[in-house]
Amino acid sequence: MKKRRAYDYAKYGYIFSIPFVLAWLIFQLYPILYTLVLGFSGLKGAGNSDWWGAMLWSEPFKNFITVLHNKSFKNAFLNTLLIWGLNFTPQIMLALLITAWFTNRRSKIKGQGFYKVMFYMPNIITQATVAMLFAQLFLYPKGVINDLFISLHIFKDGPVDMLLSKNVTRGVVIFIQTWMWYGYTAIVLISGVLGISPELFEAAEVDGANQWQTFFKVTIPSIKTMLLFTLVTSLIGGLNMFDIPKLFRDGGPDSATTTTSLYIYNKAFQGGYLYGEASAASMIMFAIIVFLSSLVFYLLRDKDEVELRRLIRKQEKEYKRKAKMSRMM
Amino acid sequence: MSNSNLQLTMDGREKGNVGNIILKVIIYILCTFLAILSILPFWMMFVNATRSTTQIQATAVSFLPSKYLFSNIGILTSKNMFxxxxxxxxxxxxxxxxxxxxxxxxxxxxxxxxxxxxxxxxxxxxxxxxxxxxxxxxxxxxxxxxxxxxxxxxxxxxxxxxxxxxxxxxxxxxxxxxxxxxxxxxxxxxxxxxxxxxxxxxxxxxxxxxxxxxxxxxxxxxxxxxxxxxxxxxxxxxxxxxxxxxxxLRADIYKTEFGSIYAGLTLTVLPLIIVYLLLSKYIVAGVALGSVKG
Known part of the structure; x- marks a missing residue:
């Protein structure tokens, strides 16, 4: 009787997981496989979804070869890495600085809640709007930034069309990304530091460590896992970057802010409708991202296990101590 | 070794008070600067949404709202696109x-x-x-x-x-x-x-x-x-x-309607900002739990 009931309940484990599995198969796995197949096909134009035509294409790897040899794909890939790297570095540094300030035990900073709300705000606003807003602020000849620089006598010979310069446009995109994300990163890292056992800091204080030593020797090592996680999520987001460069300058000037996502979008949906090539490019990026994130997760898992073992050992010690205590009582 | 460490902490204690206060002032100034930086673009947007295109063409930078918000929205929606x-x-x-x-x-x-x-x-x-x-x-x-x-x-x-x-x-x-x-x-x-x-x-x-x-x-x-x-x-x-x-709003028909573009952007942002300010406590707590990825 008892055995049958247990079996009955196990059934619900499967039943309750069915919606997730079905939705995942239809809306995630099928598109992945379909995109992969399209990558091997010569498909052009929307709606032509002839599987067999796609499968029987005479040169299945042509798209992949074309994409990998394509100068504009390489350019887009380098742009993506450059923009991500140059936004992640100041972002993580600023976030660490804020973390150090806000978790400092000696100078208790007031109004942290307010500051966190302010720092995080740009992140919640629609990226499309943010990009359009900045495009508007940088308008030539009569934009807010131009007016500001003229009144500050930085531009002495009248307005400058700053967004004609590749590096300035890239710089603005990088600034927007940093501005949108440092608050998020800071909040995550602060919560990580608050999770560190206070005993560790007390021990460091007793040992005579100063604030900088405490931060670099105690705080940073303790949130290593969190830093790694931030790195990988930011990397995946960065390699998918689309909204800001698209709506800020539509990838320009001269493709200086064309990211790989923008490249894929242009290939597939603007002009040529080269679905095959766009799919091949998608799959190349897909493979890169999966490789990078599984690499980091491999590293993460190892660390977690070490952490777990340490925790178990600690608990065992605690248990032994308690047992001793109770015996003494 | 332990002696020199002790020396260091003694020094640190003596200088600690003045140093701490200076550090605190710097922290507050920088944090306030960052907070202003978060609001400024949106404030510029909101102010320019209430100014006429002629006003914006005269001076794009202004911190005080004007009274053309509804006429800007009117121009925006009259084109039947946005x-x-x-x-x-x-x-x-x-x-x-x-x-x-x-x-x-x-x-x-x-x-x-x-x-x-x-x-x-x-x-x-x-x-x-x-x-x-x-x-x-x-x-x-x-x-x-x-x-x-x-x-x-x-x-x-x-x-x-x-x-x-x-x-x-x-x-x-x-x-x-x-x-x-x-x-x-x-x-x-x-x-x-x-x-x-x-x-x-x-x-x-x-x-x-x-x-x-x-x-x-x-x-x-x-x-x-x-x-x-x-x-x-x-x-x-x-x-x-x-x-x-x-x-x-990138479309050509809006290209010269500066006030209206700002008004359009404001309309898309306003609901989010209101909701954010109402729920900010929960949102920040949620971020701290590591629930969003980017």
Whole structure:
């Protein structure tokens, strides 16, 4: 009787997981496989979804070869890495600085809640709007930034069309990304530091460590896992970057802010409708991202296990101590 | 060694007070500067939304609002292209629908992980962890072709249904459920004769309210702000979502209507800022839990 009931309940484990599995198969796995197949096909134009035509294409790897040899794909890939790297570095540094300030035990900073709300705000606003807003602020000849620089006598010979310069446009995109994300990163890292056992800091204080030593020797090592996680999520987001460069300058000037996502979008949906090539490019990026994130997760898992073992050992010690205590009582 | 360390701490204590105060002042100044930097672009936008195009052409920088907000909105909507109400309605349907599905089914999947003992339970959990990081945006071409096949392009339902499978939300819900669901409640409900679905809907879901609230906020905002998927899938202006409406402001007919562009941007931002300021406490707490990824 008892055995049958247990079996009955196990059934619900499967039943309750069915919606997730079905939705995942239809809306995630099928598109992945379909995109992969399209990558091997010569498909052009929307709606032509002839599987067999796609499968029987005479040169299945042509798209992949074309994409990998394509100068504009390489350019887009380098742009993506450059923009991500140059936004992640100041972002993580600023976030660490804020973390150090806000978790400092000696100078208790007031109004942290307010500051966190302010720092995080740009992140919640629609990226499309943010990009359009900045495009508007940088308008030539009569934009807010131009007016500001003229009144500050930085531009002495009248307005400058700053967004004609590749590096300035890239710089603005990088600034927007940093501005949108440092608050998020800071909040995550602060919560990580608050999770560190206070005993560790007390021990460091007793040992005579100063604030900088405490931060670099105690705080940073303790949130290593969190830093790694931030790195990988930011990397995946960065390699998918689309909204800001698209709506800020539509990838320009001269493709200086064309990211790989923008490249894929242009290939597939603007002009040529080269679905095959766009799919091949998608799959190349897909493979890169999966490789990078599984690499980091491999590293993460190892660390977690070490952490777990340490925790178990600690608990065992605690248990032994308690047992001793109770015996003494 | 220990001697020199002691020396250092003594020095530190003596200088500590003055140094600390200077450091504190610097921290407050920089934090306030960053806070202003967060607001400034939006304040500029709001002010210019209330100024006429002629005023903006005279001086683009102004910190004081004027009185042309409604005339700007009037110009904006008279061109019959940027329709904020249509965008708002469509975005609301998509975001509310996707959030409801994501929250409900993620909770259900997490519940199956926590309460029942079944053969593939652990394997399934490893699978969820593995697919959590798959970049969905890159498979959009396959997704679009699938929608063509079933004649479902231009249908908002295709922006809603995929939300049923949200691996990172399942992960979060499971982490929440493990320590906060007393299994005895489930047992006693069974003894009272409650069916499994009833237990989940009436007993477990209420327990999960805090987790659901956090996840719902982020799911809603993420769905509301999504540009890439709707841009590829939707072509009929009747079905445009809010971010797509924003992209229309790039159109040539608005090019010289500076005040109206700012007004349009303000209309898309205002609901988000209001909601954010109302829920900011929960949102920041939710971010701290590591519930969003970017």
């Amino acid at each position: 329709r904020p109400l249509v965008g708002f309605f469509n975005s609301f349907i998509v975001a509310a629908g996707a959030t409801t599905l994501a929250v409900y089914f993620s909770s259900l999947t997490a519940y199956a992980q926590v309460v029942y003992e079944w053969k593939f339970k652990n394997a399934f959990f490893s699978f969820i962890m593995a697919v959590m990081m798959l970049p969905g945006q890159l498979t959009l071409i396959g997704f679009l072709q699938m929608c063509y096949k079933f004649n479902l392009t231009n249908n908002l339902i295709m922006l809603i249904l995929p939300a049923i499978a949200a691996p990172s939300m399942v992960f979060f819900m499971r982490q929440y459920l493990v320590p906060s669901l007393p299994i005895e409640i489930v047992h006693s409900a069974r003894i009272d004769g409650a069916r499994e679905f009833y237990i989940f809907n009436r007993i477990v879901l209420p327990i999960m309210k805090p987790a659901i609230a956090t996840q719902a906020i982020f799911s809603f905002v993420g769905s509301w702000n999504n540009l890439f998927t709707p841009m590829v899938l939707i072509s009929s202006p009747k079905r445009y979502t809010m971010p797509m409406m924003v992209s229309l």
